[in-house]
Amino acid sequence: MTTTKDFINGLSSKLGRPTPTKAPTPVEISVPQYRLSNTEERVSIFLQNWHALGGKGAIVRSENDLLQSLQEWFRDQPINWIKENKLALLAWDMLPTIAESAFSSLNWPLTRYTQSSLNIRDRYSIAAQAELGVTGSDWGIALSGTIVMNSNPLRGRAISLLPPRHLAFIEAAKIRNNLFEVLHEVSALGTPPAAIEMISGPSRTSDIEMDLSIGVHGPIEVYVVVIQD
Amino acid sequence: MTMYNLTTDQRVDEALANNFLRQATRRATDRLRNNKYKAADELGNWEEWRGAGETIRKHVIANLDYYLNQLIEQMEKRGVHVHLAKTPADAVGIVRKIVHEQEAKNVLKSKSMISEEIHLNHALEKDGVAVVETDLGEYIIQIAGEPPSHIIVPAMHKTRQQVADLFEPIAGHALSSDTPTLTRFVRLQMREQFLRGDIGITGCNFAVAETGSIVMVTNEGNGRMVSTLPRVQITLMGMERIVPSFRELDVLLNLLARSATGQRLSSYTTILTPPKHSADSDGPEEYHLVILDHNRSEILGDELFRTALNCIRCGACFNVCPVYRQLGGHAYGSVYSGPIGSVITPLLEKDWKKWGHLPYFSSLCGACSEACPVRIPLHDLLVKLRMRKTQSGHTPQVEQHIFKAYRYFFSREKTLRRVLRIGAHLQRPFVRNHRISGGPPPLSNWTKSRTLPMVAAKPFMQVWADLKNKR
Numbered sequence: 001m002t003t004t005k006d007f008i009n010g011l012s013s014k015l016g017r018p019t020p021t022k023a024p025t026p027v028e029i030s031v032p033q034y035r036l037s038n039t040e041e042r043v044s045i046f047l048q049n050w051h052a053l054g055g056k057g058a059i060v061r062s063e064n065d066l067l068q069s070l071q072e073w074f075r076d077q078p079i080n081w082i083k084e085n086k087l088a089l090l091a092w093d094m095l096p097t098i099a100e101s102a103f104s105s106l107n108w109p110l111t112r113y114t115q116s117s118l119n120i121r122d123r124y125s126i127a128a129q130a131e132l133g134v135t136g137s138d139w140g141i142a143l144s145g146t147i148v149m150n151s152n153p154l155r156g157r158a159i160s161l162l163p164p165r166h167l168a169f170i171e172a173a174k175i176r177n178n179l180f181e182v183l184h185e186v187s188a189l190g191t192p193p194a195a196i197e198m199i200s201g202p203s204r205t206s207d208i209e210m211d212l213s214i215g216v217h218g219p220i221e222v223y224v225v226v227i228q229d
Numbered sequence: 230m231t232m233y234n235l236t237t238d239q240r241v242d243e244a245l246a247n248n249f250l251r252q253a254t255r256r257a258t259d260r261l262r263n264n265k266y267k268a269a270d271e272l273g274n275w276e277e278w279r280g281a282g283e284t285i286r287k288h289v290i291a292n293l294d295y296y297l298n299q300l301i302e303q304m305e306k307r308g309v310h311v312h313l314a315k316t317p318a319d320a321v322g323i324v325r326k327i328v329h330e331q332e333a334k335n336v337l338k339s340k341s342m343i344s345e346e347i348h349l350n351h352a353l354e355k356d357g358v359a360v361v362e363t364d365l366g367e368y369i370i371q372i373a374g375e376p377p378s379h380i381i382v383p384a385m386h387k388t389r390q391q392v393a394d395l396f397e398p399i400a401g402h403a404l405s406s407d408t409p410t411l412t413r414f415v416r417l418q419m420r421e422q423f424l425r426g427d428i429g430i431t432g433c434n435f436a437v438a439e440t441g442s443i444v445m446v447t448n449e450g451n452g453r454m455v456s457t458l459p460r461v462q463i464t465l466m467g468m469e470r471i472v473p474s475f476r477e478l479d480v481l482l483n484l485l486a487r488s489a490t491g492q493r494l495s496s497y498t499t500i501l502t503p504p505k506h507s508a509d510s511d512g513p514e515e516y517h518l519v520i521l522d523h524n525r526s527e528i529l530g531d532e533l534f535r536t537a538l539n540c541i542r543c544g545a546c547f548n549v550c551p552v553y554r555q556l557g558g559h560a561y562g563s564v565y566s567g568p569i570g571s572v573i574t575p576l577l578e579k580d581w582k583k584w585g586h587l588p589y590f591s592s593l594c595g596a597c598s599e600a601c602p603v604r605i606p607l608h609d610l611l612v613k614l615r616m617r618k619t620q621s622g623h624t625p626q627v628e629q630h631i632f633k634a635y636r637y638f639f640s641r642e643k644t645l646r647r648v649l650r651i652g653a654h655l656q657r658p659f660v661r662n663h664r665i666s667g668g669p670p671p672l673s674n675w676t677k678s679r680t681l682p683m684v685a686a687k688p689f690m691q692v693w694a695d696l697k698n699k700r
């Protein structure tokens with residue numbers, strides 16, 4: 001078994017010098033980054049790109065707007081799902097206020113993933129049987145139509161992964177221009193969370209004769225609601 | 230007989246005779262290449278991005294000892310088990326031991342070229358462990374018992390009917406060969422597997438030294454499944470796959486997604502900083518990182534070839550290579566095919582006898598170097614590898630004799646004149662339109678698919694001498 005010290009020293013000798021004790025000076029990076037001038041533009045480009053990837057999305061300014069979008073997208077399916085499976089709508093412990101109140105007005109009962117079972121295996125099974133996973137987002141990326149979510153104890157990574165549909169809420173102000181800006185803020189966190197998931201559209205594959213096919217593993221339908229203050 | 234048992238010529242003949250393979254390869258590489266062009270153009274000033282990519286990769290490789298050490302420290306500080314493997318056998322041994330200790334029966338894998346490099350599945354299967362490749366393309370070739378034919382689209386060479394035929398025994402009923410049916414079958418089939426997996430094995434696109442994070446890029450979401458659901462996760466990484474911090478990661482993720490498939494970002498980009506925090510409601514509890522050398526440190530110490538370690542495995546060089554586009558990946562015979570495969574395989578495997586043909590799987594047109602997002606001078610490395618091979622005395626005897634003869638005649642003017650005169654005479658039956666075609670072996674090896682210029686009736690030496698005399 002090689003020790004770390006031997007392994008690293010081996011590399012240093014291949015490089016023909018002792019192992020540096022100080023961090024190397026970082027390289028200068030200057031690349032032209034994509035920038036838009038204001039939130040409104042970012043929201044619109046973000047949604048445009050999200051749609052192009054095959055997702056559905058809407059901007060809402062009030063609970064009424066949100067109710068309309070949800071009803072348009074899901075009609076009375078949630079009621080039927082719940083009849084079949086009480087835990088069909090699975091969510092983070094906390095969603096933006098507007099989302100919480102819309103779901104209660106519609107009488108679509110949300111199951112909180114973290115409390116759905118004490119056993120982690122059972123939680124996965126519950127998520128796999130759910131019809132819709134509902135989450136918030138920490139950032140959005142306009143350029144690539146991406147939502148970004150940090151893991152934490154009140155959330156759960158399986159919610160945006162196992163159900164066939166994923167609905168994400170994002171506040172307009174959280175949408176950044178590009179990946180660089182998001183990673184810059186991730187850096188500022190110090191130690192990152194156990195998982196940061198960046199999701200750009202539904203699960204896709206072109207592995208069979210380069211024919212694009214949606215939903216091989218992850219969610220088949222993805223929805224995003226941009227909350228505009 | 231698997232392709233591993235065939236000779237290079239047999240593999241090439243097989244590829245050339247397989248029309249579907251050749252059409253599919255051309256169609257797929259055209260598509261990937263054009264998507265890349267669009268994505269690169271749109272970013273604005275692609276050359277600046279490439280320049281940054283090149284600078285970052287060179288910097289990492291020049292300081293690999295520092296950054297690798299930093300990564301290991303960060304990982305261990307948080308309780309990740311880091312394992313260092315000098316050889317593929319070491320790496321396989323480490324994984325087998327973990328699997329054994331966990332008494333794992335079901336191992337799930339997302340795409341990892343390292344696992345192909347060390348032939349991991351085979352070893353685990355021999356131990357009686359069920360290994361499931363979860364990437365659709367990898368799953369197809371796993372059932373077919375074949376290596377990947379493209380680094381990004383591993384089952385590029387399979388028709389949908391062949392895929393349906395492979396799936397049918399597993400499904401236990403007939404499957405129609407339309408893509409949605411096949412995809413749906415895999416979704417249902419894999420769901421059960423995902424929930425049953427004891428250990429998840431993933432690859433690693435980048436490892437961030439500063440924070441001890443692993444970055445994984447997939448489009449299907451299988452990478453997320455494999456890194457979320459099993460209790461234990463093992464990540465396999467080549468030791469060069471490092472970025473210093475999130476700052477550099479931005480550039481490389483942009484270059485990777487755009488060069489590989491023409492996407493702005495892949496559908497799922499996951500940054501793991503393992504293991505899960507104690508209060509987290511999901512994610513693996515135990516995390517192992519296996520870092521593989523396998524002669525990468527030799528490449529690091531070899532200034533001629535060090536840039537080969539800069540590769541970010543995007544596959545862009547495959548899609549523009551005239552040799553790859555004609556033959557597909559299996560003709561190479563190696564796990565890594567395409568231009569970068571031809572460069573790194575002889576260096577990693579250190580076996581000229583087995584891999585000496587690879588530097589010659591190139592027309593040296595330079596399209597690969599042009600396509601490379603981190604500007605690896607691939608065609609130049611291929612020429613240098615040919616030189617290395619010759620220096621190590623592994624050139625075929627015929628070639629050695631030809632060059633000896635060349636040296637002999639070209640250093641003896643009179644003899645050369647005489648030989649050229651004889652040549653001009655002997656070639657007559659085979660000359661058509663001033664080109665030589667046909668002829669006996671070994672000449673026919675060349676002329677069966679192209680022509681040679683004829684030996685001039687009046688050699689240049691003579692033309693030159695006459696000109697001088699006229700003055």
Ligand code: SF4
Binds near residue numbers: 543544569600
């Ligand atoms: S050599 Fe360059 S083009 Fe080829 S796979 Fe590596 S990074 Fe991509």
